Amino acid sequence: MTLFTGLAAVAHAQGMSVSSSAFADNALLPAIHAGAGDCGGTNTSPPLEWKNLPQATRSVVIKMTDPDGAKGGGVVHWIAYNIPASVLSLPAGAGDKSGDQITVGKNVSGAAAYRGACPPVGDTPHHYVITVTATDLDPGRLPPGLDAAGLAVALAGHTLNGSTIVARYGR
Incomplete structure (x- = not known):
């Protein structure tokens, strides 16, 4: 019986997932989460929830990219970090700007x-790929103003696991 308990714990640790109440994986992104003006939306970040963080997680990072953007060169739409591991979700709009826990x-x-x-x-x-990454970095350790390249350097050797969800949007 103990053997199975240990296996379940390992499976749980490897089962990190991310979801959104606004869309299913690979479904259409609701227009509210699109860019403002001619893009059809209001620049409101989507609601996200993540589960099964590795035990050593201290903080979480979110990154949203459009690999189809810039004629296939990719576009970074959103980077959020310094989110404490105790925070397991963000409501719509909570990731629009920095705050106490982001x-x-x-x-x-x-x-x-x-x-x-x-x-x-x-x-x-x-395709809009939203990745939630668990890290061993204490919340608040990363400085404000990081871009995708700076975040990648800061996270080197500090990521524990990650999960993605994909939304699609066209106009």
Whole structure:
């Protein structure tokens, strides 16, 4: 019996997942989470929930990219970090700007903000990959103002596990 208990604990540790109450994996992103103006939305970050963080997790990082953007070169729409491991979800809009338990990094335009989906008119719907990463870094350890490259350097050797969810959006 003890053997099975140990196996269940290992499976649980490896079963990190991320979901959203706004869309299912690989489904359409609701327009509210798209860019403002002609993009059809209000630049409101989507609600997210994550489960089964590794036991050593101290903080969580969120990154949203559009690998189809910039003609296949990829676009970073959202970076959020310094989220304590005790926080297991963000409601819609909670990731739009920095606050007590979240630091929002620089998106593709250099702004420390959530940047909603906004593919070119007529393109096949783009894929928006949202990755939640568990880290062994204490909340608040990473400085404000990181972009994707700076965050990657800061996370080197500190990631424990991650999970993704994909949304699609076209106009």
